[in-house]
Amino acid sequence: MLCLRKGAWRKKADLKKNLIQRLRTATGHLAAVEGMVEGEQYCIDILKQIAAVQASLSKVAYALADSHMKHCVRDAIEAGKGEPKVDELLETLKYLKHF
Amino acid sequence: MLCLRKGAWRKKADLKKNLIQRLRTATGHLAAVEGMVEGEQYCIDILKQIAAVQASLSKVAYALADSHMKHCVRDAIEAGKGEPKVDELLETLKYLKHF
Amino acid sequence: MLCLRKGAWRKKADLKKNLIQRLRTATGHLAAVEGMVEGEQYCIDILKQIAAVQASLSKVAYALADSHMKHCVRDAIEAGKGEPKVDELLETLKYLKHF
Amino acid sequence: MLCLRKGAWRKKADLKKNLIQRLRTATGHLAAVEGMVEGEQYCIDILKQIAAVQASLSKVAYALADSHMKHCVRDAIEAGKGEPKVDELLETLKYLKHF
Numbered sequence: 001m002l003c004l005r006k007g008a009w010r011k012k013a014d015l016k017k018n019l020i021q022r023l024r025t026a027t028g029h030l031a032a033v034e035g036m037v038e039g040e041q042y043c044i045d046i047l048k049q050i051a052a053v054q055a056s057l058s059k060v061a062y063a064l065a066d067s068h069m070k071h072c073v074r075d076a077i078e079a080g081k082g083e084p085k086v087d088e089l090l091e092t093l094k095y096l097k098h099f
Numbered sequence: 100m101l102c103l104r105k106g107a108w109r110k111k112a113d114l115k116k117n118l119i120q121r122l123r124t125a126t127g128h129l130a131a132v133e134g135m136v137e138g139e140q141y142c143i144d145i146l147k148q149i150a151a152v153q154a155s156l157s158k159v160a161y162a163l164a165d166s167h168m169k170h171c172v173r174d175a176i177e178a179g180k181g182e183p184k185v186d187e188l189l190e191t192l193k194y195l196k197h198f
Numbered sequence: 199m200l201c202l203r204k205g206a207w208r209k210k211a212d213l214k215k216n217l218i219q220r221l222r223t224a225t226g227h228l229a230a231v232e233g234m235v236e237g238e239q240y241c242i243d244i245l246k247q248i249a250a251v252q253a254s255l256s257k258v259a260y261a262l263a264d265s266h267m268k269h270c271v272r273d274a275i276e277a278g279k280g281e282p283k284v285d286e287l288l289e290t291l292k293y294l295k296h297f
Numbered sequence: 298m299l300c301l302r303k304g305a306w307r308k309k310a311d312l313k314k315n316l317i318q319r320l321r322t323a324t325g326h327l328a329a330v331e332g333m334v335e336g337e338q339y340c341i342d343i344l345k346q347i348a349a350v351q352a353s354l355s356k357v358a359y360a361l362a363d364s365h366m367k368h369c370v371r372d373a374i375e376a377g378k379g380e381p382k383v384d385e386l387l388e389t390l391k392y393l394k395h396f
Contacts, residue, residue, distance in 0.1 A: 023133040034122040043167040051194040068142040069383045086366045095150040097196035221331040232320040241365040249392040266340040293348040295394035
């Protein structure tokens with residue numbers, strides 16, 4: 001997972017814990033947004049909370065892309081097979097809201 | 100909530116149900132993304148699912164902004180108090196990833 | 199143009215001048231980016247300048263959307279024909295990079 | 298420029314020509330947008346053209362990031378100095394509207 005390099009296990013455990021924590025918080029945040037709609041709160045306040053969740057998800061995506069480039073793409077490049085990995089990453093970034 | 104106009108109650112119930120359904124689906128989707136990190140799946144697959152959640156949230160934001168403009172902003176304009184409502188909406192859109 | 203309301207002529211002249219100034223600056227900036235590619239400057243520096251032009255264009259789009267909502271959409275709403283104007287604006291915002 | 302690898306000169310000339318062509322077209326497009334404001338055309342039509350310019354700039358940024366990763370970042374990784382290059386690229390992508 002997260003295509004970490006050998007010898008990077010401690011770093012991997014930290015990243016994994018950090019991502020899970022952030023995703024759990026974002027999931028709770030999103031459930032609270034559902035409660036705001038249920039409770040018929042003001043649209044602008046709901047939109048602001050959606051924006052906050054989107055910002056959290058962008059940070060998670062950023063951390064994942066960072067780790068992916070530093071490990072998986074790096075390994076592929078060192079094995080002389082970097083181009084398809086770069087294509088794959090850039091293609092994926094197209095569909096992500098910018099970081 | 101959703102600042103709907105009088106006489107728009109049926110429409111309001113539909114919108115509310117629709118938004119809650121979408122947010123619930125997005126929340127479940129996000130919990131599944133957490134499971135993907137936990138299960139150490141491939142970063143690119145995780146990034147694609149984050150992109151899918153962001154796209155769902157953008158659609159919810161779009162529906163909210165649409166309803167807000169057609170009801171709350173409209174009412175404010177008809178009462179001669181439109182400008183602060185427009186300022187507030189545009190300011191909020193700045194922080195939302197584009198629709 | 200800019201669908202300004204009657205009685206808003208001074209404001210209109212100011213907005214028009216301001217938008218033209220900003221677009222002219224952005225056009226010059228973009229021509230300079232072309233020069234950077236021609237001169238084979240560092241990709242990251244070129245990317246940063248493209249980001250700066252995009253930020254300028256977003257500000258122009260924001261000012262236009264603001265004026266559009268406060269005049270053209272407002273007039274349509276006051277004439278009881280607001281919905282198609284709101285649909286048209288939201289549809290357009292979808293294709294704009296967020297403000 | 299464009300940090301192309303040795304032995305990639307033909308490719309480099311093609312990329313450079315392609316980027317310059319696209320930037321020149323975008324610059325002309327932006328000058329035309331200024332003319333639309335000058336000619337007081339409809340805001341929504343102006344916003345659509347700004348969106349088109351932004352889309353063109355995103356494509357240029359995408360091509361640059363692609364080349365940068367396949368040459369400059371690759372070279373840095375092969376020389377054992379990949380991490381700062383990855384950090385620099387990701388930091389820059391933050392400020393670019395998404396591809």
